[in-house]
Amino acid sequence: MARVREFDTETAVDAAMNAFRRKGYEGTSVQDLVDATGVGRGSLYAAFGSKEGLYLAAMDRYRERYALPLVELLHGGAPARELLREVMVATVDGIVRDGGRQACLIVGATTERVSHDADVAAHVRSTTTSLEDALRDVTPRRRRTGCCPRPVIPATWPGSSW
Template identity: 75%
Template sequence: MARVREFDIEMAVEAAMNAFRRNGYDGTSISDLVDATGVGRGSLYAAFGSKEGLYLAAMDRYREGYALPLVEQLRQGAPGRELLRYVLVAAVDEIVRDGSREACLIIGAAVGRIAHDPQVAAHVQSTTEVLEDALYEVVAEAQADGQLSGERDARDVARYLVMTMHGLRVMGSVNPDRVSLMAVVEIALDALG
């Protein structure tokens, strides 16, 4: 007779995601994951196969909870320049609010895991491409209607904005000072033309 799982998978993945954000992949042990999730080691292995399996599930959860809602927001059709300002300011506000300085799981994975883990590399690339594509649509439309200068390629501008957003998160983990981060936002918006 098959044994029924005795824990909430979604809650366990959420708790693991937060542990990985706080400590990174290498800094989070199986014991840390057991403590964070409240789920026994054997049950975690049965559900996810390995620490890496749980990490990949946590990356999926992060994408669903953070990246995809941002993409949906970008696709709402608000005026381009205004929407880009809103998204960048919202990122700063989130960084400043995060008193624990938890890292962006995508950035942490990009820095610490993609060189030796093709599955993690695919997750990072996929999430980044979805965000870049949504930004590209906003930029291209804003260029077409004259809200942004058309001097630069819309795809290049979208990549620049992805880099700016990731850079804000890195800077914010070092020093979550709103004034400093907003200065970067203003420079980025000015660069859009």
């Protein structure tokens, strides 16, 4: 008979996500994860398979908690200029108020793991693509409302085919 999981998986993933944000993947030991989650090593391995499995779950949680609400906000009907200002101010506010000095998990994953871990690369690509698409959708809306003229970019610059 299979054992019943004796801990809240969601709470454990949240705690692991914060540990990874503070120390990165390489800097976070399995013992750090045990200490952060309050869950025994064997139970963590049984639930997530490995440290990397828990890291991927933490990346999914980060996407749910931070990236997807931002995408939803960008797809909202607010005037584009106000919307972009709100996004930028909220982002800077969050960074300034972060007393724990936690890093963006996506940036950390990009610098630490993407070049040699296909699963992490896929998670990062999925998150950044959804954010880029949402931001890209706001730009034409700004132009249609007349609050932002088409930028003047030299034709020789990469990406100048806006």
